[in-house]
Amino acid sequence: LLLGSERMQVGCYTTLDYIIADTGIAKGKHFWAFHVEAYSYLVKVGVVSSNKIQKLFHNTHDVTSPRYEQDSGHDSGSEDAFFDSSQPFTLVTLGMKKFFIPTTPAASKDPSSRILPLPLSLGICLNWDRGKVGFYDAGRMKCLYECEVDCSGVMYPAFALMGGAAVHLEEAVTSK
Numbered sequence: 001l002l003l004g005s006e007r008m009q010v011g012c013y014t015t016l017d018y019i020i021a022d023t024g025i026a027k028g029k030h031f032w033a034f035h036v037e038a039y040s041y042l043v044k045v046g047v048v049s050s051n052k053i054q055k056l057f058h059n060t061h062d063v064t065s066p067r068y069e070q071d072s073g074h075d076s077g078s079e080d081a082f083f084d085s086s087q088p089f090t091l092v093t094l095g096m097k098k099f100f101i102p103t104t105p106a107a108s109k110d111p112s113s114r115i116l117p118l119p120l121s122l123g124i125c126l127n128w129d130r131g132k133v134g135f136y137d138a139g140r141m142k143c144l145y146e147c148e149v150d151c152s153g154v155m156y157p158a159f160a161l162m163g164g165a166a167v168h169l170e171e172a173v174t175s176k
Contacts, residue, residue, distance in 0.1 A: 020159075132147070
């Protein structure tokens with residue numbers, strides 16, 4: 001379930017509880033840090049644009065259902081490209097004290113190479129001007145994963161929790 005959780009972003013409203021910040025980001029570079037409770041099974045963290053929030057909540061079918069699977073019947077990877085481009089969030093998955101790097105066309109096909117130990121504190125850095133979001137070990141300020149993000153609208157921090165999962169925001173980090 002954790003390795004396949006990339007497909008749990010759209011339409012699983014009974015599975016994941018979404019929390020979207022009420023303050024948006026429209027320019028500049030922003031960083032926030034938090035920690036995930038050790039008992040948390042599945043947490044997704046990242047950003048969502050104002051342009052895509054409505055798409056999430058107006059999606060009428062569950063794309064995780066095999067009925068709506070975008071499968072051409074071969075292993076070309078084109079299904080993953082379609083799926084990634086259709087997602088309303090840029091999120092990574094955390095769970096069971098692990099950090100799961102999302103599947104990308106350039107990523108290794110070996111799932112174990114995409115699993116890292118979850119740091120005590122995780123940071124997200126959104127560079128709105130450059131269209132990039134990075135996920136960091138906030139204690140060591142080491143980048144764990146970075147990707148491009150469409151910043152054509154206002155961006156909001158976003159969290160998705162399954163079951164008894166919990167995250168705790170940390171104090172603001174002052175700019176150096």
